[in-house]
Amino acid sequence: MRRIIATLTGATMAALIVPTLVTVAPASAKAVRTTQATAADPVSALKRQFRTHRGVKLAENTKIVGEGKKNRAIFTRRSGVLEFGRTGLVASDLTTKFSLPLPDSDELKGLFTPSRTLSLKGVSYTSGGVFAESMPEGKKWLRTPGDTLSLVSAVQQIISTVEPGTLRTTLAHTRAKRPGGTWDGTRTTVHSGTITLAELFKVSPAVRTLLGRKPTGRSATLPVTWKIYLGSDQLVRRVVSSYTESTRGLNSTELTYVNDTRYTGWGTKVTIKAPPADQVADFDELIGDTTQPEDPIGEIFKG
Template sequence: MRRLIALTATALLAPALALAASATAHAAPKPTAAGPADALRQQLVKRTTVRIDERNEFRLGKTALRYRETGVVRFGRSGPDAGDTKLTISSGASKSTGHIIALGGKVYVKSPVYDDALPAGKTWVRFTGPARTTLLVDVLRPRTLGALVAHTKSKAPGGTVNGARTTLLRGAITLGELAKVSPDGGLRGLSGKEKKIAVPWKLWVGGDQLPRRFQAAVVLPGPAPLGDLKLSSDARYAGWGGHVAIQAPPADLVVDQKDLETDEDLPEARPDLITTITGRAAAKS
């Protein structure tokens, strides 16, 4: 299963890369910030948590790789700095699951895909990395959220999402504009033509201006006969303002990635949309 998921992901992405709380508010609370980015910054200052349910899909022709991440993310001074989430990656009939804890610059992963490489008595693999892999549009980062909202084209009642009445914002932002606010600069390798590609989006915000749901999609031109690479996201957020404790796994159950008993390349903890796009640009240059 471990190699099957890795090979499935490679088969889907390699051609394109080579070429190119339940909610606590049942009624809308009074606005407490000038806009979504300001409201999010207040959460960073308070070091609160939010529950996430994020679904992403890579599609190349009839082949799709889907992953879903659910759990809790904690905020630090500049953005998410810790998390405790469950991950499911699937492609066709193949499926892999994992438990991810991110804390203190380390990412701990527990998944069957690593079982064959683990020493006796160890169940977690420790990587060095950020608390959160950069998504195409990560609305949990104030700078990105602010840039997004600045491109709002329409507002309308958004109905109830996770128990909160919402306003639905719609707009579009280009990959070039996203590159300017990408926290790791991951989109800087795009060509001039790719920078102009539009990313349509929808954002549902509650009366407190905090995101409750977000959708975005982008189509990256690919070579014939493979067709275009389509990336899409649909995320929901609830339980804003929580203070959930996030703890690293017991030290005696953890092994560092470099100490794994294998000579094979193991898959990363999460697929990364930014790496996908950057890889296309780098391969073409």
């Protein structure tokens, strides 16, 4: 259950140190060409954002649809900020809200209450969410240890383009390019293609955290269709992905996930801090029955 809670709570924020300006001699033609090539590389453009106390704002919509007569849909909205360090993502501050197709189900409503999660230094702190009513008096944040800061959950974007390796590998599967309109004040080019879950598992720390183990069989070859919108500065402005997961044997249905993520304000100043210690509780301090369904999303589409 702790893995489910960890995947249903996300986390992100960012920060940059502005480099000192220096006077340099005119660059050679070869150096100019090298700089231009680097500027045209989305992975290099991303890595240049990896500076202390700088980050990017995130806004994401997810739709989960069941098949056939049970084609109800769950909608989620996630927003907040990601913080970078010199090597990549180091912290996040994300708020998640749900819109459920079963307004009369108090139990399921409790599982999908709005939540805010701060993640930093290998720990996540969640306020609200599934265990909100089980918190001891005076405590607001539930602490969840974790080895990897993850942007991915079953209801969130599976292609984490703030990971250089994931961005590089995904773009290597580009099958088409076309103008993508204007996003975050810049004209974009949209790259589109398909990548398998096994390929994502190999390159993405976030996906490895989500799955816990290497996908095999049909899961390994599960196709994830994607679109990545790159601005004129080669930074990602939008990511749209979709995949269909078979849950037959659990609740006899298939679920299609469509994730649409927008990135704005690259270079935003960010400093994410842990909540006050006197407002934090651990799992062993929770009050009452904390048992939850193993497959809460599947429960909604059951039958």
